[in-house]
Amino acid sequence: MQRIAIYPGTFDPITNGHLDIIRRAVKIFDTVIVAVAHNEGKNPLFGIEERVSMVREAVRDIPGVEVDAFHSLIIEYCQKKKAVALIRGLRAVSDFEYEFQMALMNRKLDKDVESVFLMPKEKYSYLSSSLIKEIAAFGGDISCMVPETVHNRLTRKFAEKKERK
Numbered sequence: 001m002q003r004i005a006i007y008p009g010t011f012d013p014i015t016n017g018h019l020d021i022i023r024r025a026v027k028i029f030d031t032v033i034v035a036v037a038h039n040e041g042k043n044p045l046f047g048i049e050e051r052v053s054m055v056r057e058a059v060r061d062i063p064g065v066e067v068d069a070f071h072s073l074i075i076e077y078c079q080k081k082k083a084v085a086l087i088r089g090l091r092a093v094s095d096f097e098y099e100f101q102m103a104l105m106n107r108k109l110d111k112d113v114e115s116v117f118l119m120p121k122e123k124y125s126y127l128s129s130s131l132i133k134e135i136a137a138f139g140g141d142i143s144c145m146v147p148e149t150v151h152n153r154l155t156r157k158f159a160e161k162k163e164r165k
Helices: 016-025 048-059 074-081 093-109 129-137 148-164
Strands: 004-009 031-037 065-070 085-089 114-118
Touching: 004 016, 004 074, 016 031, 016 048, 016 085, 016 114, 031 048, 031 074, 048 065, 048 148, 074 093, 085 093, 093 114, 129 148
Parallel strands: 004 031, 004 085, 031 065, 085 114
Antiparallel strands: none
């Protein structure tokens, strides 16, 4: 039986920290599905198709990784994909309380899906998609924080926004 894990997130955009977590997860599970959340409540910079495309580009050379989008409760998606685990990244203590609460709720919804917490390398522990977007919006150098394709898309996106103003 294949051990499938789901790594859910908004991935707006995917960062090198996310990629580090994915590389760690594929060492543990047969298949890791990076599940891009359709979460308009977060007001994403990129649409769902753009985010899925960026993630696909970023993980194309990592064996055992699939990319998909989902529009449901993550536990329902796990059940649909027959996943045994949810992967969550923990960067700092500040992430723990939220992630702990989510893990307990997910366990309440389905006791058979385990939450697995992975920590990125220290050099990625400060990264967040929100910070990267803010730095990129002001023209800061994010080249060491995201894959090159993501860097290019962010540069274009903010150039287009400036042109419209």
